[in-house]
Amino acid sequence: MTINLLKKCRFVSMKIYTKTGDSGQTSLVGGTRVSKTELRIEAYGTVDELNSYVGLLRDQEVNNYRKDILKEIQDRLFTIGSILASEPEQTKKRIPDLHESDVELLEKEMDKMDESLEPMRFFILPGGHQSVSFGHLARTVCRRAERITLRLAQESEVNELVIKYLNRLSDYLFVLCRMMIKELNIEEISWKPRV
Numbered sequence: 001m002t003i004n005l006l007k008k009c010r011f012v013s014m015k016i017y018t019k020t021g022d023s024g025q026t027s028l029v030g031g032t033r034v035s036k037t038e039l040r041i042e043a044y045g046t047v048d049e050l051n052s053y054v055g056l057l058r059d060q061e062v063n064n065y066r067k068d069i070l071k072e073i074q075d076r077l078f079t080i081g082s083i084l085a086s087e088p089e090q091t092k093k094r095i096p097d098l099h100e101s102d103v104e105l106l107e108k109e110m111d112k113m114d115e116s117l118e119p120m121r122f123f124i125l126p127g128g129h130q131s132v133s134f135g136h137l138a139r140t141v142c143r144r145a146e147r148i149t150l151r152l153a154q155e156s157e158v159n160e161l162v163i164k165y166l167n168r169l170s171d172y173l174f175v176l177c178r179m180m181i182k183e184l185n186i187e188e189i190s191w192k193p194r195v
Helices: 002-008 039-058 061-084 100-114 130-155 160-183
Strands: 025-027 033-035
Touching: 039 061, 039 130, 039 160, 061 100, 061 130, 061 160, 100 160, 130 160
Parallel strands: none
Antiparallel strands: 025 033
16 A cells, blocks of 8 residues: 555655756746846845854854754744745745744843843953854844845835844844853953054
8 A cells, every 4th residue: 555655656856956047047936037146135145144153053052052042043034034035026925924023032032141141331352252253253144134134125125024133133142142151151352442
């Protein structure tokens, strides 16, 4: 019976390369072909880069008990990538959506961390530990993703929650860097401007 079922089902293996992008074009969700240099592609490509850095942060031992929240953030970044990769009027495929509660989750997590952190008294230089440096890389890529998305919003419709989430996420990543410094028992590196 199982053999008959397997004969009826056709398992198709999908190749990772399609060759359709060799001419510098790619498809948006909805089917429209656009140049890979389009601002929309730059926006979701930068969100993909950010997602990779968040994955790197999730892999740090200091974040072992934060793996779930960091994975949740990665899931939301995939959602944002899907939204940005879609034509604004796209109706052919169902795209996952963001909720205000996604932003609120970041705020709650920041509030929890802030309760055990000393108030900031100076600007902080990135670094002090490799895990913290990875966090600051993620934060700065997040800021870049936000700036590119804001530029895209000037020429095309962009869900306001996408911009709000990216803005809040960069704040979360900054607070997370401060929390990692505390948990790793290292000193924050203060910026001392020359006078």
